[in-house]
Amino acid sequence: MKAGGALLEAEGLVRRYAMRRGILGRAVEVRAVDGVSLKLERGRTLGLVGESGCGKSTTGRLVLGMEAPDAGRVSFDGAAMPQPGSIAWRASRARMQMVFQDPLGALDRRLPIATQVGEPLEIHGVGARSERAARVEALLRAVGLRPDQGTRYPHELSGGQRQRAVLARALATDPALLVCDEPISALDVSIQAQVMNLLLDLQDQYGTSMLFVSHDLRAVRQVSHRVAVMYLGRIVEEGEPDGVLHEPAHPYSRALVSAIPHPGRAGQRIVLQGDPPNPADRPSGCAFHPRCPVATQVCARETPVLKARPDGRLVACHVAHGEITAGQGHAQKEAA
């Protein structure tokens, strides 16, 4: 870690979408990301967890500059993120890359793997034409592919091999930042661990910073130095992975942790009440209160702020901060 501050800083990111209901319905504004701030140190990994639809993937695209936030700002290496699509933005891609959930979709099925792995070199004019073949070969080896597999087409490789190819392509320009958006969720369980280990090895080797987006808390813990839990477009808890996993402070994190199957800990599972979150219809106050087992009436009125507890953990919950005592949960109260 260098002294010069964080590699990536995002402040107050907001991303709104207009969503139509039906063919002719009025447009409803959806806040996919609603005021997310995060910081990523050099050579470190930040894990971002949450259910699907909580805005974690959008956050990943925002910090990578793939789309511009409606409010807030992203700075990379101390400089503001250029406008998406601009020439400066295109040039900046050499320093930050993305790994996708669906490696088959992310690869062009009409080009051989080696050509695609070498494409960033062509785009950014890295090295002479003659050196590129050697560089591609080295990259393929680095991600555990044989150089002769470079002549294959994407559909001729297995899922794990394709994800390795996508990784090789992402690493071609030796980027400082890698955003991995659910990189293992489309893979067989047996291959997931291999790809995870590969990510760790590559980080050791190249010192790449990573933003690891996943719904899988265990996977996140395995690779992350810090972890942030998202719910309906906001970060509700952030801290050291072991701390968050063993002693979650936010009721939502607790529910997530309890959902991890654990031998010999049966019966403690917290089953969430109520409907899954709908970003188009955001509850008042704390967005989690309709499903929260400890919510009180205050939670329905006042939005909790993400702030540090004495032990350094960041939590956005009235109850966790001891501001109010735990209630019986909103859902039960209404039923009573």
Place this chain on the structure above:
Amino acid sequence: MPEAPHVITAATAPAKPRRPAPPALVIFGIGWLMLMLAVALLADILSPYAYTALDLRNRLSPPILLGGTWLHPLGTDELGRDVLSRLIYSIRTSLLIAFGATIIGAAVGTSLGFLAAHFRGVIEQAVLALVDFSASLPFLILALAVLAFFGNSLVLLVCLLGLHAWERYARIARGLALAAGAQGYAAAVRGLGASPWRIYGRHVLPNIASTLIVSMTLAFPEVILLESGLSFLGLGVQPPETSLGSMVGYGREYLTRAPWILLTPAIVIVLTTLSVSLIGDWLRDGLDPTLR
């Protein structure tokens, strides 16, 4: 190595399932189209006479099958011009116009579709409004109106017919580019820092090429029919140039006395459009079932 089974299946499975041999009608279509292309390319060598050459002693001479002489195998017209020679040059003109127009249509439509998909917003709405506009007018009427306003020339005719079916390519190109851009390979390549030229030229275009080629094959006979229709009405290819449609148009005055003048080009039109349609249907079923 747990991934080994995948490797083995990938290596032993044939790269592509072998396509069954095309049906007889399609083979006929391909053969006929080849013949027409050869005739068009070799028109100068093949034609026994210049297509404007008069033979006033042998006016309205019948073809061999109807008791004519080998001097004019397909007979002559009212000015004694050799029907075979005129047919050969007409094939060249009609095919040239149809190829030119189809390529222009595909290029214009695909570019506009890509523009709409890339810029979205106002540009996309403008393109879609244009698509609605051209889908809402019968093309023949539009073409006639433009010809009335601008007069006639071969270049204008080719460009005009090129606008036929552009909206189909635009729709296809926009739809497929949007699908590729949403989260697929195009978005990935954009994320690598590629320029729009590289994204669309190197990646999207080759990926949608088969769909576009099938659409071109399906539009080609329509262009031939449009050109021959306009020329038949005397508003397409102008004399002394000759096309299949204008041959039929001028030949109809001799329908009773010399039906061969219009029958031979009519047969060529029908066989050519039929051949290309058969090939197009076959290609569509084989290459791109989504277009059905």
Place this chain on the structure above:
Amino acid sequence: MLHFVATRLARAALTIAMVVTFAFIVLRLSGDPAQIIMGADAPPEAVDAFRVAWGLDEPIWVQYFSYFWAILQGDLGRSMRDGRDAIVLVTERIPATLALTLPALAIKICLGIPAGIYAALHRNSLADRMVMIIAVAGFTVPSFVLGLLLVLVFAVQLGWLPSGGQESWRHGILPVITLGLGGAAVLARFTRSAMLEVLGQPYIRTASAKGVPWRAVVTGHALPNAAIPTVTIIGFMVGTLIAGAVVVESVFSWPGVGRLLVVAVANRDLAVVQCILLLVAITMVCANLIVDLLYGLLDPRLRAAPRKAA
């Protein structure tokens, strides 16, 4: 539902406005309208006077709006050839064209749809093959070739029917058959593929697996669903009633709108051409509008969508 109708109406109006704009742009691009309308040998003073009289010396956007305004009031200019109002010239030809296109439309529907349904229900049978071959032929034989062949056989060789003109109803038989056969082939092919598509759907298989009689499956499930795409193409055919017979009218010297259009184009009688263009566009747009509204009736999903939003 009101919202649905309103958006369709707005789109229809926009399309017609685009046609007017197109006519205006093309008219301006094609050269000096004063010169074109007055003729190349008109004296320069007369051309200038015409320019002032028609506001052609004004800025282009003023011209555009006055042009638009004139068209809204039904002023579509006068024919160059006999100085009569273009709109009168065109409308008096409409009955003759409809006398061909309406019976032809009936032939298309009565022949094409049953043939398509029959072919789909007896897929790969001899009848299906025959229907498909005729349908492909109907698409690839241009109407002027079909028309001339009919003339050659029925008028020239057999002498049963007249080859052209409009003296009696017998003169209309060959043009109506020419128009009808080509359209029926297109419609048969379209209906067949729409039907096959529907018959391949899971709900058809479910219905017949449940033991619903096949006849009831076809009439109750397959036909209504196949009707939706078929209505579109019939709508297009209705839209071309006024100007869908350009070529056939020329073949049979039938004095309808199409013949008028061809003559007007050959003489560069721009007012008449522009009038027909607008008329065709309006017919087309109205037909599309009706199809869109019919869709709402045929497809419950489209009907339900606006209600959900309200």
